Amino acid sequence: MSIGNSPDGNSPEDERPFEDDREAEQFSIGRALRQARIDAGLTVDDVSNATRVRIAIVHAIEQDDFAPCGGDVYARGHIRTLARAVRLDPAPLLARYDADHGGRPAPTPAAPLFEAERIRPERRGPNWTAAMVAAIVAVIGFVGFTVVKGSSGDDTKTQVAEGSTPTTSTSASPKSETSKPADPKPDPSDSAIAAAPQDKVTVQVSAVDGRSWISAKDHNGRMLFDGLLKKGDSKTFQDSSKINLILGDAGAIQLYVNGKKIEDDFQPGAVERLTYTKGDPQVG
Template sequence: MSIGNSPEDDQPSIEDDRPSIGRLLHQARIESGLTADEVSATTRVRVPIVHAIEQDDFARSGGDVYARGHIRMIARAVGLDPDPLVAQYDAEHGGRPAPTPAAPLFEAERIRADPRRPNWTAAMVAAIVAVVGFVGFTLFSGDDKAGSGQVAQAPAAEKSTPAKAPAKPADPKPDPSDSAIAAVPKDKVTVKLSVLDDKSWISAKSHNGKMLFDGTLAKGESKTFQDDERIDLILGNAGAIELYVNGKKVEDRFDTGQVERLSYTKGDPQAG
């Protein structure tokens, strides 16, 4: 009779035998013949952060959102599929927060009338209708003599009408916009992202740090975000993205595979 560990104790742990994220990235970089400097130049991730991630130190990334973005960009640079590595990171670090949809908020704000702008066109039309109604009333009310007396006054009323109209001409009707994004409210910052080619990882936060979106958009997909003060963005593969800020297209040229950190406010488009 021998005393030893139970069969369960002798079984290896599947999780312990799985290579770490940093080890997989390091091995893939070596096998690809790339240096840390070359990976940094391709991904725009600083060399110290590349080395730290290869040692499974994600503290230098500045948070889970940045760590996921760095893992994705480095994995693509060394020829690995980033999705399993990000899933492994989420499993080891408590998962990621559920994204908050922003499009319904934008739709609600877009159709809301601006209460501070007076409607001069409606006011002018109401004034003209009142004058015409008064003239008509004086023409067709009372007896014949009274009616004839009122008719004599009608030209004076009609003459006064053109004098009032030029005082405040009706506002010209705006030309219809080619894009609904042109009607964004001026008291907020509105950002619209569209992926034109390949796919892109995107993170968006409000001015108070609330996560608006954290995920990957495929070709043809788009997202719209809105906040009272500021929108903070991290764009992976920024060259694949078309960006509109406050109804205007951002003309900055981003490279394919480039990671961009951007902030926009009500006074933009221009990077904060």
Template sequence: MSIGNSPEDDRPSIGRVLQQARIAAGLTVEEVSSSTRVRIPIVHAIEDDDFSRCGGDVYARGHIRTVARAVGIDPEPLVQQYDAEHGGRPVPTPAAPLFEAERIRSEPRRPNWTAAMVAAIVAVVGFVGFTLFSGEDEGTSTAHVAEGSSPDKATAKPTPTKPADPKPVPSESAIAAAPLDKVTVKLSATQGKSWISAKDHSGQTLFDGLLLQGQSKTFQDEERVDLVLGNAGSIELFVNGKKVEDQFESGQVERLSYTKGDPEAG
């Protein structure tokens, strides 16, 4: 009795699927390379199911996703097929403690109403004592008052101590200083979604996945953080508490590296 091939053995290869989708979309390899920033030889190699030129599994997954979106197909089944054929996705290493500057805010000082009330009571008691004392002396000092004039009676009211004005709450744009002994990188997807990969100085993966619009990720390491941005134009980047002003284009793939101090792309 013969055993037939499983359905998975009969499915087309990753490169074949991407090539057929590109042809169906009416695109050339040069046009796909131009829109994804993946070099022409690498696009040819991927369509031939040769992923050795991608530079590793992380980059291979990123190229598969980028090319698949460029030719108009869903990349996730192809990435899952790649993981099944190449030993699976590595378990990501937990990221270093996140540095979330937005949570570090000084609390506004509240008015000390108890101290104000005590001061007011002391002022009232002193005023009453002064009035009684002045009343006792008034009988003996009447003869010394000039004719036609009358002594002014104290009518001053106690003034309560004004509570201290609360300190203003820091604005939303205020960002606490990043620690000088570490490198801190914050990514925010402000213009759309983007696939990102982050590694520490030893090459361990901190994150490898999709960052949706409106989401943020913060990474921290003792020496260096390496990044790969699949759609760099959608990312707002802060390094060591300072915004990076590089003008990345939509769909652009960027490989960056940052260390301690002023942001400096590697």
């Protein structure tokens, strides 16, 4: 007679490792997301429409295939986005992903390349502004010199050479006019979108830190753009009153709204829904 054996002849000690292995095998990111989606009564199409993550990527992640995501940063962002869409805590899933893929990725080695991408578009605007200011100063200086030469005699020229203040109004006006074009020079950082119309809203979206899917609509809900913005690409949208944006990876995007740089600290992989008007830039 065998004591402590199960009816099939196996002891509890023999069965316990099999149950532990099965339990560990059942816990996976894809299965957890799929089960939570089913429990929430959502289809893959519903999740894709809500998160803007492509259907093929949603299917792949639910099968624990993260290759279509394009890298660890994008995979972590998609996991976080899908988990929130099906009302699931993303922290355990991200921890499991980091454990299976060598830890959380460190983005710092790529910083020099990203910095170069940021500097290139910011320099383009101020160069044109400086050229325009120089041309205006040259034209006003030439006109002022002509007016002073035609209206002032030798006495006026002598006073100006000796440093005394001319008494005629014609010689004073060119000085005040020539000093005005110097005002735009101290603040060139807000001129990334030159001469942005005041009666419209203008939004420039640049993928400076990597690629990102973006969607843009006007105030009537008409689609202006819906697609992938590769690293280094830029799109500009304009409407009479409002622009609605959805950023698939907000951490890779730099925004200029009505000629002003948006300084929001968007996280890599985060999905952001934004609305901008022709007034001061405001996050919707």
